Every structure is written in structure tokens, then in C-alpha cells.
Amino acid sequence: MSDEEHHFDSKADAGASKTYPQQAGTIRKNGYIVIKNRPCKVVEVSTSKTGKHGHAKCHFVGIDIFNGKKLEDIVPSSHNCDAPHVNRTDYQLIDISEDGFVSLLTENGNTKDDLKLPTDENLLSQIKDGFAEGKDLVVTVMSAMGEEQICALKDI
């Protein structure tokens, strides 16, 4: 096996890209996909054919990872879809301001102050109560296609 055959190099410089092409047939349930320009988590994949002796196509049902809305798409399974670049980062919570913004501590010691509290009631109350009790809280921020949201919480 020679070095020329090595095709696995990761493109470190491509980090800025928001989406990547991926063959529809390889997208699995629980993976990510862009449908109608929204980043979605795939909750259902089914395949069918265009006519009995035609080619396969994939039917995706996705849930928008930011607003929970359901979206659907049908793509020939040998074609490419867009897969979103979904990033999750943990930050320590340092403050909650009165206007509903949070103050987060980044890894390099700066603060990040441009995020609102989540709208999800369960998560919201856990954050508020935990913060009021003086617990050390770590929040996970999910970002994709230029959007950001707090998506999880952990008490350390």
C-alpha cells in the first residue's frame, strides 16, 4: 500500500464551511441534514424506487435542531445532500442578566455575552434555579449555519 493511495486526509482549512456535501444514501437516522436551508436532525429515513425497475431515492424526515419544526425531503440516493456543520461547545455560566442574556466563560478566559437564555421551560428553570442556588453550571452551546443556542446543562 503506497502513500499515494492515502485518501483520508482531513481538510483542516475547511473548518469555516457551514455545510458539507454527503451522499444521500449514507445519511443515517440520527445524523444531520440540511432541508430547506435549515439544519435538521434526521429522525426517519426510508427508501423507495422511481418505478419498479428505477433507481432508489431517500425520503428524509428531519427536525430543525433550533426550533423543533418538522421538515421533509426526497433525494435520489446517489445524489449529494448538504450536511450541516454542527458544533457544540461547553462554557461555564458566570452570570444571568435581567434582560435574559447570559454571561459565559470561554476557554481562553474571555466572556461571551451575546446569548439569550433558552426558551425550553425545563432547561430554563433548571438553569435559573441552579444558578440561584450557587451551583457550578456548565452549559452546552450548539451552533450551526450561523445560529447559536444553549442546548444542554450539566451540574459539576
Next chain:
Amino acid sequence: MQRSPNDLSQLQATMRAIELACSSIQMMVNPAEAEATILSFCQSPQPYQACQYIIENSQMPNARFQAATAIRDAAIRELEFSAAEKETFLAEVKQATLGIHGADVQFIGINFLESLVSEFSLSTSTTMVLPTEFHDQCQKSMELEYLKAFYCWARDAALSMTNKILDSDSAVPETKASTAALRLMLQILNWDFRYSKNGVEGAKGRKNVFSARVGNDNNLSRRSECTVVQPGPAWHEVLISSGHISWLLSFYRALRKKFSCEGFWLDCPLAVSARKLIVQFCSLKGDIFHSDNGQMQENHLLQLLSGIIEWVNPPEAVSKAIESGKSESEMLDGCRALLSIATVTTPVVFDQLLKSISSFGTLTLLSALMCEVLKVLIVSNAEEETWSWVARDLLLDTWTALLVPIESGGKTGLLPAEGRNAAANVFSLIVESELKAASASACSDDVDTDYFQASVSAMDERLSSYALIGRAAIDITIPLLTNLFNERVARLHQGRGITDPTVTLEELYSMLLIIGHVLADEGDGETPLVPKAIQTQHVASGESEKHPVVVLSSSILNFAKQSLDPEMRASIFSPRLMEAIAWFLARWSSTYLMPPEETGENSGSGYDNNHMVQSLCSSKALLIFGEHNQGKSVLDLVVHIATTTLVFYPGEKDLQALTCYHLLHALVRRRNVCVHLVALDSWHHLANAFANERLLFTLYSAHQRSLAQTLVVSASGMRNPDASNQYVRDLMGHMTNYLVELSSKNDLKIVAQQPDVILSVSCLLERLRGAARATEPRTQKAIYEMGSTVMNSILIFLEVYKHEFAVVYLLLKFVVDWVDGQIIYLEAQETAGVVNFCMRLLQLYSSHNIGKISLSLSSSLLSEAKTEKYKDLRALLQLLANLCSKDLVDFSSDSTETPGTNISQVVYFGLCIVIPLISLDLLKYPKLCRDFFSLLSHLLEVYPEMVAQLNDEAFSHVLGTLDFGLHHQDTEVVDMCLRALKALASYHYKETSVGKVGLGARAAGSKDQSGQMSEGIFSQFLRTLLHLVLFEDYSIDLVSAAADALLPLILCEQALYQRLGNELIERQVNPAFKSRLANALQSLTSSNQLSFTLDRMNYQRFRKNLNHFLVEVRGFLRMI
């Protein structure tokens, strides 16, 4: 009967009250009050005398009717009579049944018997809160003492009405009663005869005391319509030698002539009942016939058949009549009768039956009938189920009953020559009709049917029946298939680029399925041999090339080969056609490609010499695809075709699934084939493409796992272990290097989140997992290296991808499979390394997941997250269980003195990490539940002493889950809990009996904060277990396990056991039961020289005792 005047006046008063009520209902005067009167009469206790009086004396038919109804209701309500009462009562019923009191009462009498019989048959009895033992006795006495008498009454009743019915031109009241009589007779013949079978089938007759209602399962089988009737020799007189059947047949024949009259028609209840009874007679079997070489049974069947033949013969006329509006029920009943006869005879006897009364055999009739039905099917082509569907399925079942070889008894699927022609005729029409159906459906866009797996399994049963028929005459059917196949291939070529090939493609698809079924059997993981019917049938030509199977196989292989040509592929080989080809090649290869050499030598046993020689000829001819013949070139072709489906059909997941899971798996299943595989260039190319080229990354990731597994398995075909290991290293080395490099990147945190990197990592993990699953002693070393190279990277990825559930799961699953394959081979130092790695993995996972709360934006996402959690936990449990196995099986070369890793410590530590993550809610997932309990029971069995060291919280959690598991529906879970209990209790007993503490305070019970004494764990479990074995429903398989757990529990808590036993005895009201229970309890702990030790001998004795005990007492302790 003597009656005092006082009684008499009272009876008269009752009668008058009832008569009054009846007439007021009739005249609609104060109906509510009248109804109340009758209702209270019906519900009064023991109304028999009054009823009898009314029936004998009242002039009003309605009153007599009400009285008879009241008897019926009361008799069912109050099953217990004194003997004398019973006699009088039954005499009364007999009178009624025979029609002494007129047709109305006769009808009620017969109906009463019908409900009585169904009440006594356990499967249809109502719930009465009486001991099961009582039900059994009722059933036995019913069968031995009454059933035959009831049958005779019904028969006599029917006989007595014959003339009246046949003489009248319209329905008379007797019709109803006569129908009921026939129905009762049918019902009696449906009885599950247990006691009259000369004790030959004693095992079947034995009652299962452990679960309430059994014996219904066999009715659920597809051929439920032909349950064999075996009432035993006592019934010979009544059913066979009395001329009863000829009466029935002539009665129905006479009835047929009256169908044109008013009140009678083909589907009138009387005709239906008569036909059902006739069909039921066709399934008579067993020692009701004298042992005279089946002569008596043949006569019996012939008699029936000569009556039935009018229903189905001549087939064309019958089907024409049905198509033009006649009811199909008689024809279908005729088919059912044929099915029943086929079930109780051999093909030869079956065929002979008709020959003695007509110019053709029964097989010829069957064939003609089937052909007729198929013709109707071809023409009508209806979507919904019509009579022809039902008839086809019935007749197919009949063929199957004739052709399926019975394992013992020497009955084979071989037909007489004439029958073979009949089968061939049917088969050609079958193929025609399937082709017609295929071409009709070719252009329909029906999404439901075009998924390959679904369509095959739905058709599979039908196709298997077709295959049996086809194999009955391979010298005709296989050449036919070859011609039809070649015709279609030629049509494709001619029309290429000119006409739309869809219809022909669909026909070829359908043909490949049929041919696959005819030529080969499903292996189900084993190597299927050439079907016996093909092996043993005489084939005229001795040359291999001309053997019809070889000719057909070659045609298909040649056709499949054309898919390698890009132009042909584009114009002809649609994904769906390739699916059929891949499926066919997989099935065909397992049987014919490089078969194990000894085929044919043993297969002839049981046949005469002549057959043996033929079978050898036939299988020798088929060796043309063997290793020393064309085998290698065919194998090469198959590999090329498989690669083609993976490379040139992008995104065709279903096709590729067939290739990966069926075709390639079939190739590497046998080592002799692997030897040739690894020598092929085509295989080498496939392996190389998989290891080094981007292209195969576009396969679905689970398919990649399977492919990796297949490729690693094929390494067993290398010359020696070193070569095999090198093969695996070459294959997997690149992939592990990539993972290691990636995990050591400085900017991993950023890079790792890119979708393409996630995809690559996922695919590689799947591949590694596939390779790990293929671990064999021969390749173990290379696969160990593969895993240990990435151990560190795995931990890094677990941290980086902690939010990517899908990747986390793949990481865990890889480790599970890798440890599973490796652990038993590892040396002490390697073991320490792997165990240490697993602990770090567990800790890391736990630190990410305890106390985490996620966004619950959408309920479906939330439930997804729960499922993911469950899958992760299951993987962790499997990991722990795999680690455990090191203590049981160890192939390492270390001597036992080397201080190894203490697995028990490690696994307990692991369990403490995992337990907080497992809730009772999660245990509702059946697979997780099994895994959890198998781990738990294993731990408690092997290391009971560790339980004492658990902290309180973990300890009570463990016990809580045990209690939960004991009441689980899954037998295996209960069994595992019982084993765990046995281990705990016997450990404690053994320890304490040598003066140690055992489980100490935990066994003794304790005071909680409020000062209340709570019982020790063994007391609690003794109660629970006793209740379980005595009163609850469970599988009979659990009795031994329950005995093993119960014995040490009793020994640990002897005082409590005595107390519980006494309580049980005191609770019995019935003195007979009381003493039986006391004796049974006594012998449970004393018979068979049971002692106070816990050795194997003693456990066995106690198992025996408990079994006896339960059989003795559960009958009256449990209420149904």
C-alpha cells in the same frame, strides 16, 4: 318418580306462573313483570324438578321452551350433582334430544349438550373459580363416560328426522334441530381426545399444571383446518362399522337434489353442517382403525371420496358454475376434504384411492382441479381475495402435505409416474400464472411491494410450495424453466434500446425467485445440501453438461455475467433485477458452489440400491461446480458481480445489503471456499478497494461493517496463521493509522466536528467493529493489535464526541465487540491493559452523562435521546459481561500463579458506575433487561461474597431489581433471578454453617429509624418465591430453577418456612385438601432422603420433590 302432593301443588303453581308469564309476553301485557318472573325462575337454584314437570305437563310450547332453557343455564351454573340427580337429569336431556317432547325442545336439548361439551373442554370453558384439578376430572369423565353417548343421541336424533326433512319440499322445524345435531357431532369429533389413546401418547395426555390454558397453539398453524382426529378404538363401532358415514353421505346427496327447492340451498345451515362433518371424517386417524395394513382406513377414505368427488369433479364444469354465480362453498369444502385426506395418507395411497372407482388417480384429479383454479386466477387477475385464491391456497397445502418428506417412517416426496406428470402440469401453469402476475404488476408504482425482502418473505411460503411441486418432476419442470428463462433473456436482447424492457425485467425477477426456490433450500446458517428430490430423481442423461440443473444454472450464470459489461448494465440490469440476481447467487452458491466433497455418500441411506446409484449419479453430475471443476471460475464471476453491485450501483442500499449480508456471507461461510477466494485477483481487488479507496466509503456504514467482517473472515483461507494475521494487518492498518493521526491533531476539537470527518470516523469505527466481530483464533493476534493501537484514540474521541450520541454509541459498540472477541485469549499483562482501558472508558462515559439535562424542544427528539441512552447502557452492560467471561474461559498461556487482574473487583466497580444510570423504567426494554440480569446473576453466582461489601444504596438497588425480575414475563429473566437467589442463599447458608457471618446483618433483618423490625432478605425472598411457585402462572421450565433457589432459602429460614407451611394448611377449608396439602408439604422436605446439605445430589432430590409436590397441590390450590 314419587312425588308428595305438597310438592306437586308447588310444581303446578310454578308451571302456571311460567305459563302466565309466557303468554303475557306474547300478548305484550306487562312484559317487564313477566320477564322478571322468567328470569328469577331461570336463576333459581336447582330448578330441575320444576323444569322436568313443566316439560312433561305443560301444553304451552313457550313454557316448555323456557323450562328447557332454564335447565341448560342451571346445569352449567351448578356443575356438581349427586350421582342420582345426574342420572335423572341426563335421562331427561336424552329424552329431549331424541325428540320425545317435540322439535323445539329437541333443539334446546341438543344445544344444551353442545354447551355442555364446550364447557368441559378446557380451552373453551368459562371462568368459575374452581380448582384446576376439578376441571381436569370433569374433562376426563366427560371423555370416557359421556362423549360417545352424547354422540349417539345426536346421531339418533338426526337419523330420526331424516325422512321428515327429505320428504318435505320446504324447511320444516326439524331442519333446525337436525342442523344442531350435526353441529354437535362435529363438535364432539373436534374434542381434544387425551385419554382414549391406549396410553401410547401418555406424554401428551399429561396435564401441564403450571400454566392455565394450554393446547391452543397448535390450532394457530396455517393448516388449522385439518387437525387430525384420533378418538381411539372405542369409537370404532359408532363411527366406522355402524354404517353411519354412508348414511351421512347419502343424506347430503339427497339434500343436494333439494337445493332447488324452497328453504334449502347450498349454504343453508343444514348443508354446511353436513359438509363440515364429512370433511371432519376425512381426518380420522389412529387406532380407531384396526391394524390391517391400512386397508380399513383406505376403505373409509374411499367411501368418503366417492361422496365428495361430486363436489369438485369435473373441475371445468364446477369452476364454470361458480364463475357464473353458484356458491363456491361446496367446492372449497371438497378441497378441504382433499387436504385432510392428503394429511393422513401417503402420496401412493392417495393416488390409488380414486383409481378403484374411476379411470384416473386422485393426483390427476388434484392436478386438474389446481389447473382449473389457476386458469381462473390468470384470467381474473383480481386484487382482492376471491374463491380462487382460497382454493389455490388449500390445494397448495394439499400438495405440500403430500410432498413434504416426513422425517421418519420412510414416507418420501416421491410420486408415482402418473402423479409426476400431474405435478408437472400444475407446475407449468403455476409458472404461467406467476409470470402473468409479474407482467401485470411491472408498471404499477406500488411502493409497498417493491421492497425486496418484504416481497420475498411474503411470497416465500407460496414459493416453497411451488418448489415442492416443481421438484416432484425435475426432468420436465427444470427444462421448462430453462426455456422460459432463455426466451425472456432473448427478448431483452432483441428489444434493447428499442422497447421498454420493464415487463420482461419483472418476469425475469419473478423467475429468478421461483428458480432459486426450486433448485436450493434456505440454509439458515448451515450448509444446505442439494434437495433430496433433486438428488434422488432419475435423470436420463449421465453427462454433467446435460443435467437439467446444470443447464439451468449455466443459463443464469451466463446471463448474470453480462451485468459486468457497462453498456448492458445500463440498458438491462436494473437495481431490482440485480437484487434478484444477488439473492439467487447467494442461495445457489451455498448449495452448488464447491460443495463439501462427501455429498452423496450418505444421502442414499434409507433408499434401495437402485435409488442410491441414481442419487450418486445425480450428485456427481452436480459436482461440475466443485473445486476441481468449474468452481473457481464461477466463484470469480460471483465476486466480480458482487463488486459491481457495490461500486456501480451508488446509493442502492437494498441491493448492497443483499450483496453484503447474503451473497458475500454465503461465500465465506465455508473454509474450503475461502482458500480459493483469497487466491483470486478479484477478491484481492475488492479488499484493496475497501482498504484504500474513497469510493467504498459511500456505502451505508452498516454495510461497511459487514464487508469488513467478511474480508477478515476470508483470511482463514490463507496458508498459515502468520499469513492470515498479515492479511488482516494489511487490510486494517491504514484505517487504524488514520484514527490515531486524527486523534493526535492539535486542532482536533475543531476538525472533529466537521461533518465529513464525523462520517469518516463513523465509517472507520464500523469497519473496525466488523473486523473485531470476525475474530478467530487464527487472526486473533492481528485484531488485538488493531484494537490496542486505537485504545487511546477511542478515549480521546469519547471526550471530543460526547455530544454526538451516534459516534459515542459506535465507540462503545466497537469496544464491546473487540473485548468480546479478545478477552479469553489475552495474557495477564494484556488483560491488565484492556481492563484498565475499559475502566477509564466507563468513568469517562459516566462523568459525561450523570446529571445531564438536555433541551427537550421536540418530543420525538427527546424519545430518540432516551433510546440512545438505553442503547449505550446496554453496550456498557455487555462490556462488563464480556470482561466477566475472562474468569470462566481463559486460553492464555499464563500459569495460574501469575498474579492476574482481579476481574471481580473490576466488574463490581463497573457495576457501581452503571447502576445509577439504570432505572426500573429502563428495565422495561426487554433486551436491556436481559443483559442486566444475565450480568447480575453471573456476578452473584461467581462472586457472592462481594454483595456483602456493597454499600447500602447499591445493595438495596440490586435486591429491588431482583424482586422486579422474579415477576418478569420473560422466562429467561426469571430464570436468571432464580439463579442469583440460589447463589446468594447457598453462599450464606454454607458460610453460616461453618461459623462465619455470611451476609451478616443483611440476612438477619434490621430495625429501621422508626423502630420497626424489617425482615431479612432471605425471609422476604422465601415468601415471594413460595407464593410464586404455588399460585402464579409460570413456565414449566422454571420448576427446576425454582427448586434450586427454594432449597437454600428454606435451609436459611427454616422457622419461617414451617410457619408459612402451617398457614397454608390452615387456610384450606376442604378437609380432604387439607390433609393432602399437609402430606405433600411433609414429603416435600423429607422424601427421597433429602438432607441438609447443599450438594448436587441433594439439589436433584429436591427438584424431584418439588415437581411431585406441585403436581399434587397446584391442582387444587390454584383457582380458574
